[in-house]
Structures are given as structure tokens and as C-alpha cells.
Amino acid sequence: MNISLKENTHSRKTTRVGQGWCMPQQILRFGGQLMEQQLWCWGRDVERVEGNLLMEFGFERHRECEIDPQSTCYRLDCDELHVCLWGFGMFFGRRDLGGLFVNRFDFRPGWAPIESLAEGIHWPQELPAFTRPRGRSQWLRARELWSGLLGWIADYEAWVQNANGEAYRSKTVETWLRPFVRAEKMSAAWGFLSRQDWSQQGKPISQLLKCYKLPAETK
Known part of the structure; x- marks a missing residue:
């Protein structure tokens, strides 16, 4: 009886391995603020004087109407990868x-069993339901996607730096x-978040994040 109970308890615990986003509050705050900055930068990339940088990267522009730029969705559909960007x-x-x-x-993403979105989505209320994953299988897929998403942004920013130089992104952030x-x-900051190895580096998270942040007096 006792052995059976222990086995059942162990089984319940092991099914939860790998579930959850596993992001401490410091990481959530850092990632949330970085995402806000990133969305601002994407908006400026669209308005770049020399030409739309998102479209140069390979995105296509979709608008609900030409007179309302807030409805714009930028889509990148490349083989198995699908990315959509909006202001929201x-x-x-x-x-x-x-x-x-x-x-x-909100830096905690929602997951859905869909790999691509319909082209006619321009507003938050038009999105399908994205929810917290349920069960080990969904969590494994969601966490692999999450790492891929963060790594993709890191690659995009590296491309921006290489294609336009550090001065361009510096002016954007300013x-x-x-x-x-x-x-x-x-x-590098997006790459750090993508690797999710902050607990293995033997340093406080605040110290790990410090090298990416602007000094307080420049904010």
C-alpha cells in the first residue's frame, strides 16, 4: 500500500518535469522591457529613410486599409517558419x-496548436485563442518554440547590426x-534569454543582466 502510494506520487511529479516557462521574476521583467524596446525598433525599421528594413529582410506587408497604418501586419513565411509582427x-x-x-x-507567451495564421488578422481581437500549454507534450513543444522565437530575434538584430552598422540601431534606441x-x-540579450542557462552560470541574475542594460543615468 505504501509502495503503491509512493510510486503514484513519483509518477505525478515526473509528468510535470519540463512544464512551465521557468522564468524568474527578474527575467520576466527584463524580457518584457526588452520586448517593448524591440517592438519600438521594428516600428522604426519600417520607417527607415533608406527603405523598409523588415521588407528588406523578407517580410511582406499586409494592411486592412491604407489609411490606418496601425492595422499593418508584417508576415514572414519561410518553409516551416512563420512570423507575424504587429504593434501589439x-x-x-x-x-x-x-x-x-x-x-x-506580457512576456509570458500563449501557445496554440497552429503553425501559421490567416492573412486577415490585423487586430488583437481577431487572433485565435492562445493559452497556457497543458501536459508534457504541449510544454515540450511550447518551450522549444520559445527558445526558437528568442533566438530568431537575436539573429534578426545581428543582421541589422551587420547590414546597417551599430550607429543605426543606437539612434533607434535613443x-x-x-x-x-x-x-x-x-x-546578445536575446541570445541570453534563448539559452535559458542563467541558473547554471553561478552568478546572481542581476549581475548577469547588468552587462546588457544601459546605465541608469542614460535612461
Whole structure:
């Protein structure tokens, strides 16, 4: 009787391994502020004098109407990868893994078993339901997607730096009302979040994040 009870308890615990986003509050705050800065930067990339940088990267522009730029969705559909960007958030989907939506003001993504979105989505209320994953299988897919999403942004920022130089992104960040992460460190910051190895580095999280942040007096 006791052995059976212990076995059942152990079984319940092991099914929960890998569930949850596993992000401490410091990481949630850092990631949330970085995402707000990133969305601002994407908006400025669209308005770049030399040409729309998102479209140069490969995105297509979709608008509900030409007179309302707030309805614009930028889509990147590349083989198994699907990315959508709006002013209110980001979608990231991959075949066999489903898709994540990250709200501009909430760094905890929602998951859905869909790899791509319909082209006619321009407003938050038009999105399908994205929820907290349930069960080990969904969590494994969602967490792999999450790491991929963060790594994709890191790659995009590295491309921006290589294609336009550090001065371009620095000027972009300077125009943001709440500059938070150093322009030249944005790619590295996203890469740090993607690896999710802060608990293995033997340093306080605050110390690990310090190298990416702008000094307080420059904010």
C-alpha cells in the first residue's frame, strides 16, 4: 500500500518535469522591457529613410486599409517558419510545434496548436485563442518554440547590426522613451534569454543582466 502510494506520487511529479516557462521574476521583467524596446525598433525599421528594413529582410506587408497604418501586419513565411509582427505583439510558429503569441505587455507567451495564421488578422481581437500549454507534450513543444522565437530575434538584430552598422540601431534606441538595453547588446540579450542557462552560470541574475542594460543615468 505504501509502495503503491509512493510510486503514484513519483509518477505525478515526473509528468510535470519540463512544464512551465521557468522564468524568474527578474527575467520576466527584463524580457518584457526588452520586448517593448524591440517592438519600438521594428516600428522604426519600417520607417527607415533608406527603405523598409523588415521588407528588406523578407517580410511582406499586409494592411486592412491604407489609411490606418496601425492595422499593418508584417508576415514572414519561410518553409516551416512563420512570423507575424504587429504593434501589439508577435506570432512565431513552426511546423510540428504549433505557434506562440507574445503580447507587447506580457512576456509570458500563449501557445496554440497552429503553425501559421490567416492573412486577415490585423487586430488583437481577431487572433485565435492562445493559452497556457497543458501536459508534457504541449510544454515540450511550447518551450522549444520559445527558445526558437528568442533566438530568431537575436539573429534578426545581428543582421541589422551587420547590414546597417551599430550607429543605426543606437539612434533607434535613443529615440525610445524608455531605452533599456544597449543597442549593441540587443542581439546578445536575446541570445541570453534563448539559452535559458542563467541558473547554471553561478552568478546572481542581476549581475548577469547588468552587462546588457544601459546605465541608469542614460535612461
